[in-house]
Amino acid sequence: MFKIIIADDEGTIRRGIISILKRNISEDLEIYEAETGYEALNFVRNIDPALIITDIRMPGVSGLDFIETLRKNNQNTAVIIISGYEDFKYAQKAIALGVKKYITKPVDKQELIELVSLELQARKNRFLNQKKEVNKTIASKAVQKELCETLLLQLLNTIKKEEVRQTIKRLEKLQVKFRATLYTCVVVQYYSAAPLDFLDFSIPNIVEEYLRDSVYIDYLGGVKYSKSQYVFLLAGEETKHFHSAIQTLFTEIAKKLIEYYHCDIFIGVGTIIYETDLMNRALSTAIKAADYKIFDKERHIQCYSRLEKGTAPNADLLQKLQTSILSMNGTLIAPGFTMFTKTPYTKRNMQSFQEMYQLLESELHHHICICQHNSTRSLPALCSFRELWSIPELNRSILSFVTAIQDMAQNIQVSASNQKLLSDIICYIREHLTEMIDLNTVSDTFGKNPAYISSLFKKGMQEGFNEYITRERVNLSLTYLKDSSIPINEVARRCGYGNSKYYSVVFKKITGFTPKEYREKTVLPFSGHDLK
Numbered sequence: 001m002f003k004i005i006i007a008d009d010e011g012t013i014r015r016g017i018i019s020i021l022k023r024n025i026s027e028d029l030e031i032y033e034a035e036t037g038y039e040a041l042n043f044v045r046n047i048d049p050a051l052i053i054t055d056i057r058m059p060g061v062s063g064l065d066f067i068e069t070l071r072k073n074n075q076n077t078a079v080i081i082i083s084g085y086e087d088f089k090y091a092q093k094a095i096a097l098g099v100k101k102y103i104t105k106p107v108d109k110q111e112l113i114e115l116v117s118l119e120l121q122a123r124k125n126r127f128l129n130q131k132k133e134v135n136k137t138i139a140s141k142a143v144q145k146e147l148c149e150t151l152l153l154q155l156l157n158t159i160k161k162e163e164v165r166q167t168i169k170r171l172e173k174l175q176v177k178f179r180a181t182l183y184t185c186v187v188v189q190y191y192s193a194a195p196l197d198f199l200d201f202s203i204p205n206i207v208e209e210y211l212r213d214s215v216y217i218d219y220l221g222g223v224k225y226s227k228s229q230y231v232f233l234l235a236g237e238e239t240k241h242f243h244s245a246i247q248t249l250f251t252e253i254a255k256k257l258i259e260y261y262h263c264d265i266f267i268g269v270g271t272i273i274y275e276t277d278l279m280n281r282a283l284s285t286a287i288k289a290a291d292y293k294i295f296d297k298e299r300h301i302q303c304y305s306r307l308e309k310g311t312a313p314n315a316d317l318l319q320k321l322q323t324s325i326l327s328m329n330g331t332l333i334a335p336g337f338t339m340f341t342k343t344p345y346t347k348r349n350m351q352s353f354q355e356m357y358q359l360l361e362s363e364l365h366h367h368i369c370i371c372q373h374n375s376t377r378s379l380p381a382l383c384s385f386r387e388l389w390s391i392p393e394l395n396r397s398i399l400s401f402v403t404a405i406q407d408m409a410q411n412i413q414v415s416a417s418n419q420k421l422l423s424d425i426i427c428y429i430r431e432h433l434t435e436m437i438d439l440n441t442v443s444d445t446f447g448k449n450p451a452y453i454s455s456l457f458k459k460g461m462q463e464g465f466n467e468y469i470t471r472e473r474v475n476l477s478l479t480y481l482k483d484s485s486i487p488i489n490e491v492a493r494r495c496g497y498g499n500s501k502y503y504s505v506v507f508k509k510i511t512g513f514t515p516k517e518y519r520e521k522t523v524l525p526f527s528g529h530d531l532k
Contacts, residue, residue: 001028001029001030002027002028002029002030002050002051002120002123003029003030003031003032003047003048003049003050004021004029004030004031004032004049004050004051004052004053004116005031005032005034005040005043005044005047005049005051005052005053005054006018006031006032006033006034006053006054007034007035007036007037007039007040007052007053007054007055007058007063007066008034008035008053008054008055008058008082009035009036009055009057009058009059010055011035013055013082013107014033016107017053017107017112018031018033020107020109020112020113021112021113021116024109024113025113025116025117025120027120032047032049035058036058036059036060036061037054037058037060037061037062037063037065037066037069038060038061040052040054040061040066041061041066041069041070044070044075044077049077050077050078050119050120050123051077051078051079051080051116051119051120051123052070052077052078052079052080053079053080053081053082053116054066054067054079054080054081054082055081055082055083056081056082056083057083063081063082067079067081067099078101078119078122078123079099079101080099080101080102080103080115080116080119081099081101081102081103082102082103082104082105082107083102083103083104083105101115101119103115144174147174148171148174148176148221149221149222149223149224151167151170151171151174152171152221152222152223152231152233153223153225154167155167155168155171155233155279156185156223156225156231156233156279156280156282156283157280157283158279158280159280161277164276164277164279165276165277168276171221176220176221177218177220178220178235178276180218180235180236180237181236181237181238181274182235182236182237182238182239182242182272182273182274183220183233183234183235183236183272183273183274183276183279183282184234184242184246184269184270184271184272184273184282184286185231185232185233185234185270185279185282185283185285185286186231186232186234186246186250186267186268186269186270186286187225187229187230187231187232187267187268187270187283187286187287187289187290188203188207188229188230188231188232188250188253188265188266188267189228189229189265189266189267189268189290189293190203190228190229190230190257190263190264190265190266191228191263191264191389192261192262192263192264196227196228198261199257199261199263200224200230202257202260202261203230203257204222204230204232206253206256206257207219207222207232207253208222210249210252210253211249214245214249215241215245216236216237216238216241216242216245217234217235217236217242217245217246217249218234218235218236219232219233219234220233220234220235221233226386228387229287229290231283231286233279233282234246239272242272243269243272243303243305246269247269247301247303250267250269250301251267251300251301253267254266254267254300254301255300258300264293264297264389265300266290266292266293266297266299266300266301266302266389267290267300267301267302268285268286268287268288268289268290268291268292268301268302268304269286269289269301269302269303269304269305270282270283270284270285270286270287270289270304271285271304271305272305285304285305286304287386288304288350289302289303289304289307290302290386291350291354291385291386292307292344292345292350293389294353294385294388294389294390294391294394295340295341295344295345295391296344297389297390302345307345307346307347308345308346308347309346309347309348310345310346310347310348310349311346311348312348312349312352313339313340313342313348313349313352314339317336317339318339318352318356320332320336321333321336321337321339321356322356322359324336325356325359325360325363326363328363328402330398330399330402330403331399333360333398333399333402334394334395334396334398334399334402335395336356337353337356337357337391337394337395337398338391338395340352340353340391341391354385357385358385360398361382364382364401364402382397382398382401383397418456418460421446421448421456422456422457422460422461424446425442425446425453425456425457428442428445428446429442429468429469429472430472433469433472433473433476433495433496434476434494434495434496435496436496436498437469437496438466439453439454439465439466442465453465470506470510471510473495473496473497473506474495474506474507474510474511476494476495477491477492477494477495477503477507477515478518480494480495481515481518481519482519484519488500488503488504488515488516488519491503491515492504492515503515504516
């Protein structure tokens with residue numbers, strides 16, 4: 001909608017102009033009538049007109065006085081003046097005031113329509129150009145923000161001094177200033193049953209809002225570190241005030257996020273560093289501090305520097321838990337982890353906790369390959385330690401996973417120790433699948449008789465050693481065949497076949513298609529069970 005002010009003391013002229021414009025201008029118009037320059041000024045104060053059409057001679061505030069007042073107030077609205085032939089000297093003064101269009105009385109209909117159309121089109125063009133510039137600015141800022149976040153991640157994950165310095169130089173070109181005395185990282189970890197997109201957006205905005213009024217903290221930048229972690233890089237000048245300000249501010253942030261979004265929030269504050277070369281240490285300690293949520297997530301914040309070293313948990317209890325893990329005794333594993341809640345806020349206690357959990361993950365990994373190969377059932381997800389929010393949640397996750405593994409293992413016709421050996425062999429085969437491996441190679445690697453390995457495979461995998469390798473290689477080749485830019489002989493080479501003709505024969509025997517036919521027909525990929 002275009003707003004137009006028509007200022008003329010003669011009502012018939014105003015109404016005539018309005019009639020001409022409404023009948024002949026296709027744009028949506030909102031027209032205001034002013035009998036004097038004073039009335040026109042009042043309209044200008046309340047609306048943003050696209051165009052003003054004014055007579056030069058009006059009682060009180062004349063058209064010239066009106067235009068002059070507009071320009072003094074930095075109003076650059078387009079103006080068309082109406083004047084008689086005898087008023088040309090007034091028109092000259094109007095031109096000096098920046099008015100480039102004028103019409104003589106009596107008003108020529110076609111001339112008026114053309115002038116108004118030109119001015120409205122110019123206004124529209126200016127608006128579109130401004131919009132383009134705004135969009136360019138927004139796009140530029142988005143690119144700059146993305147680059148800044150990439151460099152921040154690079155800085156936080158770098159341990160080489162020269163790489164750190166080069167990254168800082170690039171960040172400083174993006175107006176990130178590293179001129180403080182102190183630095184640290186703060187990790188905000190969050191969880192919600194709802195999608196996390198909104199928290200990804202809200203967390204940095206809320207942090208920036210709080211930091212805006214902080215006297216002791218400078219915000220250098222923030223970046224999403226994982227699917228449920230946001231990292232903030234902060235700077236300051238005085239240790240005591242810097243540390244206490246961070247704790248106060250982020251405690252308030254946690255409360256606000258929980259109140260507004262009904263989510264789980266825990267914040268880890270890293271150690272304070274005095275050299276930018278040590279940014280990685282600030283990040284790693286912040287992440288470690290965030291891990292303490294498993295002991296008491298209601299605490300909402302943990303500073304790594306305030307954690308005591310402590311003593312290791314009871315050796316007998318650790319040994320008992322280790323034995324339970326190695327024997328995959330689900331009823332004892334889960335309760336065994338509760339020992340770590342006895343002295344929750346110590347570094348030694350957390351270290352032992354994580355070591356036992358890593359042992360559990362390692363042992364479970366040995367069983368997964370075999371169990372999934374011998375069963376169509378899918379395993380429940382075992383939470384990574386970083387994703388655990390409480391001991392009860394940990395216990396449920398462990399019990400569910402171990403129980404599923406045990407149920408699947410009942411159908412495997414080899415002992416537990418041989419299951420571990422078989423799992424190690426499978427991992428080795430997958431790592432060396434593109435190389436020339438055979439039964440003798442594997443036997444030599446694991447110090448076992450070839451006949452023993454062959455028998456173990458048939459019992460544990462329900463197929464022969466060579467059959468397994470062939471199927472895995474064909475499965476691998478399915479991925480490469482999706483890319484038509486890779487020649488078929490190159491696909492064969494990448495999958496451990498020195499002879500592409502032999503590869504084609506093997507591929508057709510298993511899938512029913514030649515590699516070329518498979519690529520042309522774009523057959524859906526086969527699963528492991530399809531190729532048995």
